[in-house]
Amino acid sequence: MTENLLKIGITQGDPNGIGWEVILKTISNPLLVELCTPVLYGSTEAMNFYRKTIQELDAFEVVKVASAAEAQEGRINLVECGAITAIEPGKASPQAGQAAVEALEKAAEDLLNGELDAVVTAPFDKEMVQNDNFRFTGHTEFFGAKFEGEPMMIMCSERLRVGLVTKHLPIAEIPRHITREKIVQDLRTLKKSLIEDFGVVEPRIAVLALNPHAGDGGLLGTEEQEVIRPAINEAYEEGILAFGPFAADGLFASGSYTKYDGVLAMYHDQGLAPFKTLSPDGVNLTASLSAVRTSPDHGTAFDIAGQDKADAQSMRNALYTAIDVARNRRAYSEWSANPLPKAERERTRRDQERSERFKAE
Helix, strand or coil: CCCCCCEEEEECCCCCCCHHHHHHHHHCCCCHHHHCEEEEEECHHHHHHHHCCCCCCCCCCEEEECCHHHCCCCCEEEEECCCCCCCCCCCCCHHHHHHHHHHHHHHHHHHHCCCCCEEEECCCCCCCCCECCECCCCHHHHHHHHCCCCCEEEEECCCCEEEECCCCCCHHHHHHHCCHHHHHHHHHHHHHHHHHCCCCCCCEEEEECCCHHHHHHHCCCCHHHHHHHHHHHHHHHCCCEEEEEECHHHHHHCCHHHHCCEEEECCHHHHHHHHHHHCCCCEEEEECCCCCEEEECCCCCHHHCCCCCCCCHHHHHHHHHHHHHHHHHHHHHHHHCCHHHHHHHHHHHHHHHHHHHHHHC
């Protein structure tokens, strides 16, 4: 990418949900185009449909482009895709799911081609997007496959960052997916993200237990003694400042989570329930991939779709976070690039200055 404004893709999500409403409320801010170059992926008809349902919306114009490569700075750009013949707010349908997938895949294509700096995804219905060509349990898994990595879901806000060991799994399957190796790897991933994506110099990470009361010494489960604590010790020996395992209720209720830069939770609801309570306008970041992807921390909200009731703050935060993470990664790459040649140049410069001083004396 150039040194110009970052290009941020925004996918429409399910056109029968609140995706377009929160997108429109976000992009209608006239100052947005001074912060980034937004590139929308979705249906013009759907956008115009929801535009009419919002009472107070600043006027704005949209320019259609074939891809992000043609996006114009200072303008809101739209890549036409994900058409839907019948827009029915609040109704889950395979057609709406397919429209969400088409927008997502087009944005991912531009991201892969280096035409975008990041993508922000509006929510879709996980059941309605399933078809013969799309078998992912969520956006996180889709981006992991697209960018050939093991993504970590990190929920983040100004006050809290929570990473997950397991994501979209039935509760009954969680224990067998929690291994010492997986926890150590996730601690490495979380540390890397905290440094490169959030600019934390030496992150401290709290690790949650799996069982109530952290297993009560084995009375309520042995995962803490046999799996989680050994993983924490191994990570600590590698130089990762990991602590725990902590009982989830105690860590959050006491406010002790504020002593740490990140929290590693064992499963989805263990991490997301307290996060969404403490940070209702938080953001979902897909970490540990070469690409930057964020999303608001809510779903399609079919029950209020098309009623001008959706709060767009989480979508705004997702956009701001995408910009911040993309910038932070670029800065970190510059700071850490080619340290030996730089050191050699500095040494040569100092030698030359020393030699010149000796000559002068």
